[in-house]
Amino acid sequence: NVIVIEMITDEKGSYYAPKDITAKPGDVLRFTLVTGVHNANFVADSNKGVAGLPAASDLLQLPGQTYDFTVPNAKDDTKLFFQCDPHALLGMVGTIEIDLD
Secondary structure, X not given: OEEEEEEEEEOOEEEEEOOEEEEOOOOEEEEEEOXXXXXXXXXXXXXXXXXXXXXXXXXXXXXXXXXXXXXXXXXXXXXXXXXXXXXXXXXXXXXXXXXXX
């Protein structure tokens, strides 16, 4: 199952659409650049106790570029936090609820 998350900068600011996702282990989150320059980073400090987090993605600069993240297995329902490093303080953050049911 592939879930597309758009990365956007427009008159509303810089943001992910959608920013809050529910996914199952093995689902692929496809971060897709629409406008702006963005990345996706699952910061270890915000995801304590979660093993196997990827390094931050490269900055995507060309519309249509993608970064794929495969949702990891979890022991129980877990929430992962991600951010765009250059725009996190502007509110470009999101969550993934890992649903084991």
